[in-house]
Amino acid sequence: MRRFIILDRDGTLIVEKNYLSDLAEVELAPGAAEALQQFRDLGFGVTVITNQSGVGRGYFDLDAVDRVHERIRELLGGSAQIIEGFYVCPHAPTEHCACRKPKTGLIDRASRELGFDATRSYVIGDKAADVELAHNAGAKGILVTTGYGAQALEAGAVQPDYVASGLTGAAAWIATQS
Numbered sequence: 354m355r356r357f358i359i360l361d362r363d364g365t366l367i368v369e370k371n372y373l374s375d376l377a378e379v380e381l382a383p384g385a386a387e388a389l390q391q392f393r394d395l396g397f398g399v400t401v402i403t404n405q406s407g408v409g410r411g412y413f414d415l416d417a418v419d420r421v422h423e424r425i426r427e428l429l430g431g432s433a434q435i436i437e438g439f440y441v442c443p444h445a446p447t448e449h450c451a452c453r454k455p456k457t458g459l460i461d462r463a464s465r466e467l468g469f470d471a472t473r474s475y476v477i478g479d480k481a482a483d484v485e486l487a488h489n490a491g492a493k494g495i496l497v498t499t500g501y502g503a504q505a506l507e508a509g510a511v512q513p514d515y516v517a518s519g520l521t522g523a524a525a526w527i528a529t530q531s
């Protein structure tokens with residue numbers, strides 16, 4: 354069974370922008386391409402799981418989300434090949450779906466489709482929901498202090514297995530784990 358890095362998108366892989374749909378606003382987080390290469394070198398697959406409630410709220414549609422993901426791939430260049438798919442929850446919180454993080458709907462689907470063992474994988478994100486997703490799926494959860502991460506830490510309602518200042522810091526810690 355493969356092991357995976359499950360990346361959050363906004364505030365983790367790319368710079369947090371409120372309800373992002375404008376392609377001109379898409380900006381990679383510092384070290385994003387380098388971290389992806391490190392994950393691959395460590396033998397991990399990589400996928401992205403993202404809550405995009407802007408769809409459910411009617412701010413933009415799924416095509417706009419896909420265009421953002423194409424733009425992310427463009428900015429990452431060759432490193433984009435490492436990302437095996439973007440899994441999107443398009444629902445608003447009021448829809449009570451089974452896929453909005455911290456619920457495990459999307460990680461369950463990704464692990465089936467991509468063939469990985471979630472309990473030997475890592476979720477990296479900037480919100481409590483990302484760390485809770487990790488723990489709900491039996492994975493390790495890393496909080497990055499980019500995006501909303503510093504706020505989440507300060508609020509104290511998050512119990513990450515590790516706190517990193519960004520993706521390359523997360524990769525360095527993962528490299529030390531067996």
Ligand SMILES: [Mg+2]
Nearest residue numbers: 361363364479
């Ligand atoms: Mg985020």
